[in-house]
Amino acid sequence: MLQVNAIGKIYQNGARALENVTLNVEDGEILAVVGGSGCGKSTLLRLISGLDRATTGTVSVDGVTISEPHPYIGLVFQEPRLLPWLSVAGNVGFGLDEPDTTRKAQRIGEALEKVGLSRYGARWPKELSGGQAQRAALARALVTRPRVLLLDEPFSALDAFTRAELQDHLLDLWNESRPTLVLVTHDIEEALFLADRVAVMRPHPGRIAQAFDITLPRRRDRTSPEFEAVKRDVLRSLNSTLALHKIAS
């Protein structure tokens, strides 16, 4: 279980990015975190991943306190952040600790296949489209088989078409090994399509305003009346927490 215990983050410039955030995420759960920009979503993921230290509070996975990047935890950044001097396959294998080169190549091949990039392993990152690059970044995080995968607005730079496709893809991948997912997004539909639970954040200081359990059976139909109904509920609640204008923007 991923436990976030009352963490807070005050940056050196005094910005109170997070205050007293507590979350428990069950193994295999998909948690979506929504909120407008600047309400501390990225900060939250950076603290969970161990890239940054929390000013107060602790993060633990299965009781192990996280204070620096940990092999249990993978992170997909908002941008692909592929290393331009490595081939796509080289990028996917970048964090893979596998001394046996044939095994390594095999695992890279599998990961590429899972994200639909089998034919692109030999390419340079500069030869990929935005969606392909984001897939490669996903494969790079997945290939190390993290127990917890953090995704920071991974699809936000993509067109609606590619985004829907990758959301489907992400569910397929999640279905295979059921890692815990924490997905940051500003797209409520994306959150409702993917998540078991949606946490809404508010800024100044960043905190969790409200959380909704989403019990609709998967694979959810974005156009079904049930989906629309849940969406309306969430939006209405958001409105009453005064966060709506932030999220809609």
Next chain:
Amino acid sequence: MSATEISLPEAMDEQRSAARIPKSRLKSVWLGVLLPLLLALLWEASVRTGLTSGRLMPPPSRIITTLWNLWQSGELTTHIAATTLRVFSGFALGAIIGTLFGALTGYSLLARRLLDPSLQALRAIPSIAWVPLFILWLGIFEESKVALIAVGVFFPVYLGVSGAVLSVDRKIVEVGRIFRLSGFELVRRILLPAVLPSYIIALRSGLGLGWMFVVAAEFMGASEGLGYLLVDGQQLGKPDQILAAIITFAIIGKLSDSLLAAIAAPFLRWEDRFGREA
């Protein structure tokens, strides 16, 4: 390092191995030599027709004859070899030290605060000002010449490396951190490849300065080398020899630069940039 991690030419697909069209390449070479060729012809004609005497500015044919004679007698080879060896030694020395200091001050804030002010102060000294001191310390033979060239090469390399390491994108460094690279691995797998393009540029400007400084070094007194040919030509009133030496400088300077660029090119194929080399 695993096979998938090396960005060697083998990793290319068909698309990339389809070479650049040689025709357009040839055309750009022709365009490049058009102007000097035209000027040379004009000068030759004006001397031949008696418009100018050509005494102080000998026509191309005389320069070529001089070059040919120097070549025939084996002198040119000796001079080129002597100068090239000096540049190469000074370049190697300056580039190695420049790389080390640049990497150190780029990577460590402490080292930067400690070393950079002094190095910047040293850089403000015109390098030629070191000549008397180097002669006193190292004598008038090879050591002082190589030292001067090394000083010339050091600064562009130092500045280039240090600046490049400092400006490596934090976002890419974080990729290394999220995969828990150790300090050394971070340098080897992230910082070094990231700075490679600017490093090559720094080396090339260092090499260029090396060729500049070798002349100064050989003016200090040398019995062979292209710089010696220049001094000798001036003292004996042989402008054709001076021009022959200058042309030789231009050719081997350009050749060494192209060689460096060509050695680097396969490692920079991944670059995604606007411009192409001529």
